[in-house]
Amino acid sequence: EDKVVQSPLSLVVHEGDTVTLNCSYEVTNFRSLLWYKQEKKAPTFLFMLTSSGIEKKSGRLSSILDKKELFSILNITATQTGDSAVYLCAVVDSNYQLIWGAGTKLIIKP
Amino acid sequence: NAGVTQTPKFQVLKTGQSMTLQCAQDMNHEYMSWYRQDPGMGLRLIHYSVGAGITDQGEVPNGYNVSRSTTEDFPLRLLSAAPSQTSVYFCASSYASGAYEQYFGPGTRLTVT
Numbered sequence: 121e122d123k124v125v126q127s128p129l130s131l132v133v134h135e136g137d138t139v140t141l142n143c144s145y146e147v148t149n150f151r152s153l154l155w156y157k158q159e160k161k162a163p164t165f166l167f168m169l170t171s172s173g174i175e176k177k178s179g180r181l182s183s184i185l186d187k188k189e190l191f192s193i194l195n196i197t198a199t200q201t202g203d204s205a206v207y208l209c210a211v212v213d214s215n216y217q218l219i220w221g222a223g224t225k226l227i228i229k230p
Numbered sequence: 231n232a233g234v235t236q237t238p239k240f241q242v243l244k245t246g247q248s249m250t251l252q253c254a255q256d257m258n259h260e261y262m263s264w265y266r267q268d269p270g271m272g273l274r275l276i277h278y279s280v281g282a283g284i285t286d287q288g289e290v291p292n293g294y295n296v297s298r299s300t301t302e303d304f305p306l307r308l309l310s311a312a313p314s315q316t317s318v319y320f321c322a323s324s325y326a327s328g329a330y331e332q333y334f335g336p337g338t339r340l341t342v343t
Binding site for chain 1: 271272274327331332335336337
């Protein structure tokens with residue numbers, strides 16, 4: 121059965137720290153991996169990764185995919201309280217459907 | 231450009247009642263989907279549609295029906311509500327499939343007593 125596992129489930133850090141969130145997957149016929157940020161309401165798109173070793177970057181956030189070891193990481197540097205959210209990872213399968221991880225709840229303390 | 235809209239925001243139902251959750255998008259997206267989100271379980275796909283007149287089941291379709299008569303609208307019907315359907319429901323749309331960036335509606339929090 122296809123699955124996506126995120127770790128840790130929750131994380132509390134102080135403002136200014138750097139965090140690394142993990143997403144591992146076992147999905148038949150992997151097509152791509154997506155990261156979303158979910159604050160109070162709907163998830164919003166962060167990155168889509170399709171190729172190994174190519175870092176995607178947006179401001180203080182970056183992400184990379186390892187298709188050999190079947191995982192991705194999401195890095196956030198110099199964290200701010202506005203980064204507090206649930207970060208969701210999803211993998212696109214052979215039917216172009218998304219398989220979602222349970223999310224990592226990140227809390228940034230001032 | 232409103233994006234994806236959902237109504238209602240909150241709903242309380244009694245077991246056995248039926249209702250329809252509304253979803254509309256104004257981005258001319260072909261692909262629309264319904265998810266439910268439960269604590270600790272991530273998002274689970276209920277039904278999806280790749281275009282007007284075409285729908286298909288996702289991971290957890292039992293107890294739900296959908297139709298797609300227009301590109302813009304994708305309502306989700308609960309046939310006979312059960313407490314296990316208490317959840318937050320999100321509608322999403324994208325350009326062509328799940329492989330593209332999904333735009334989510336604000337969600338509907340449903341409680342079934």
